[in-house]
Amino acid sequence: METGLNDYWLMCLGTHHVLAAWPIFRISILILIQMQLPPRPTLFDFHGVSMTRCFTDNWDNVQNFQARPDDILIATYPKGGTTWVSYILDQLYFGKMCPERQTSVPLHERVPFLEICIPSLPTGKDLADQLPTTPRLIKTHLPVQLVPKSFWEQNCRIVYVARNAKDSAVSYFHFGRMNHVQPEPGDWSTFLQNFIEGKMVFGPWYDHVNGWWKKKQAYSNLHYMFYEDLIEDSGREIDKLCSFLGLSPSPEEREKVITGSKFDNMKQNKMANFSSVPMMDQKVSPFMRKGKVGDWKNHFTVAQNEEFDEDYKQKMKDPTLKFHTEV
Numbered sequence: 001m002e003t004g005l006n007d008y009w010l011m012c013l014g015t016h017h018v019l020a021a022w023p024i025f026r027i028s029i030l031i032l033i034q035m036q037l038p039p040r041p042t043l044f045d046f047h048g049v050s051m052t053r054c055f056t057d058n059w060d061n062v063q064n065f066q067a068r069p070d071d072i073l074i075a076t077y078p079k080g081g082t083t084w085v086s087y088i089l090d091q092l093y094f095g096k097m098c099p100e101r102q103t104s105v106p107l108h109e110r111v112p113f114l115e116i117c118i119p120s121l122p123t124g125k126d127l128a129d130q131l132p133t134t135p136r137l138i139k140t141h142l143p144v145q146l147v148p149k150s151f152w153e154q155n156c157r158i159v160y161v162a163r164n165a166k167d168s169a170v171s172y173f174h175f176g177r178m179n180h181v182q183p184e185p186g187d188w189s190t191f192l193q194n195f196i197e198g199k200m201v202f203g204p205w206y207d208h209v210n211g212w213w214k215k216k217q218a219y220s221n222l223h224y225m226f227y228e229d230l231i232e233d234s235g236r237e238i239d240k241l242c243s244f245l246g247l248s249p250s251p252e253e254r255e256k257v258i259t260g261s262k263f264d265n266m267k268q269n270k271m272a273n274f275s276s277v278p279m280m281d282q283k284v285s286p287f288m289r290k291g292k293v294g295d296w297k298n299h300f301t302v303a304q305n306e307e308f309d310e311d312y313k314q315k316m317k318d319p320t321l322k323f324h325t326e327v
Contacts, residue, residue, distance in 0.1 A: 040184045049143055049203040054181050058117035062125050065114065067150040070135040072245070073158045074111065077208040078141050078201065079171035081161040081227040084261060086111040088238060089137050089159070091257045092247055111137045114148075118181065141202045144211040155221055157245065160212045163227035164323040165205050165312060166296035169195045173299075188299055196311050206315040213321045228293050228324045234258055293327040 041052035067073075072089065076082040090110055094101060101110065112127035128138045140147065151158065163171075169192060176185030182201060185191045198204030216222045223244040230237045235258050242249060249257065259265065300308065 040180060040182070043183055043199060043201065047146060049146065050199055050201060051203075052181075052183065052201055054118055055115045055141075055201065056117075058115070058123045058125055061123070062115050063148050065125055065128065065148045065150060067148065067154045067156050068136065069154045069156065071151070071154065071156045072135050072137050073147070073151055073156055074137065074139040074161070075144075075147070075158055075212060076139075076141060076161045077163070077168060077205050079168055079175050080163040081225075081230065082139055082141070083107065084227075084230065085159060085161050085225065085241075086137065086139055088241070088257060088261050091260055092238075092242065092245070092249060092253075093135065093137070094133060095257065095260075096253055111139050114138050114140045115142060116181075143203055143208050144215045152219070158219075158222045159225065159241065159244075160216070160222060161225045161227060161230075162209045162212070162323070164293070164325045166300065166308065166325050167227075167293060168205055170296050170299050172200065189304070192300075192304060192308070196308065204315075206312075210316070210318060210321065213318065226323070228327050231293050232327045234261060294325065296325065 041054060043050045043052060045051075046056050074082060074086055074089065076085075087107055090101075090107065094110075109127065110133070112131065113124040114128055116124040128136065131138075172195065173185055173188060173191045176182040176191065186194075194200060195205065198207065202208065212222070213224060216224045223241065225237060225241070235254070238254065238257060238261075241247075242254075
């Protein structure tokens with residue numbers, strides 16, 4: 001994580017843009033590695049949404065975040081394709097300008113997680129404030145009603161990525177097992193019941209995807225993507241994304257983005273696979289686990305699937321919002 005970080009910013013942006021936050025971030029990570037990890041957090045109700053303190057302790061500052069008109073917000077429910085689309089966008093905007101960033105700066109620093117606030121580390125809001133890139137790429141898991149108002153006031157472009165509920169639940173379960181910032185997930189049956197009841201960090205999957213879908217109808221600068229469509233044909237979906245953003249990559253640049261964003265390539269990319277984050281125990285489960293559609297079949301029992309489907313019908317009544325559980 002130390003290698004080349006200052007050199008990268010100096011080369012790409014000039015010495016007047018190099019920020020003190022980056023060395024502080026590196027030192028904080030090293031300190032945190034040597035510390036005993038804190039206890040797992042507990043959920044509590046926060047403005048009607050289940051949250052943990054890691055995402056609320058800096059709340060006033062997050063809500064007062066000053067977005068810029070050219071900012072791009074990447075919004076997802078957890079484990080919905082955040083890292084994948086963050087990588088694609090980072091490549092589209094900065095892959096040609098500064099290819100060295102691929103081997104020198106972790107993706108989670110290039111695309112800060114706005115609301116995260118972990119002791120001994122810079123907040124996501126501070127990292128976003130100090131981003132030297134234009135546009136700034138920023139990610140969030142907030143439901144639509146909790147997004148800082150400046151993003152709407154500045155008419156920022158927003159890319160929302162949605163993933164089918166069953167695969168989201170499975171991926172979130174394994175993420176909870178390996179990520180000490182998440183509440184203890186329990187066994188699969190316990191976790192699935194909590195998922196159905198919406199007792200998850202950032203609230204119910206159903207409210208999240210529906211809320212952002214409804215916002216799309218009234219906010220033209222919102223591009224709503226589906227994880228399953230990216231799996232089926234990433235080139236097609238990247239073309240749609242470029243059309244939304246007004247980008248025209250060359251055929252060579254487009255192919256490089258497609259190749260670099262393939263799951264196996266990203267899984268091996270130390271700058272994209274979160275292997276430098278001490279709160280995540282990749283021996284328990286890798287951050288990038290499978291990247292497939294339909295893994296839910298390896299986890300749901302017949303009874304669980306039937307119960308899930310019945311509950312799903314009651315919560316997902318908008319006929320215009322449709323998901324695929326197979327590709």
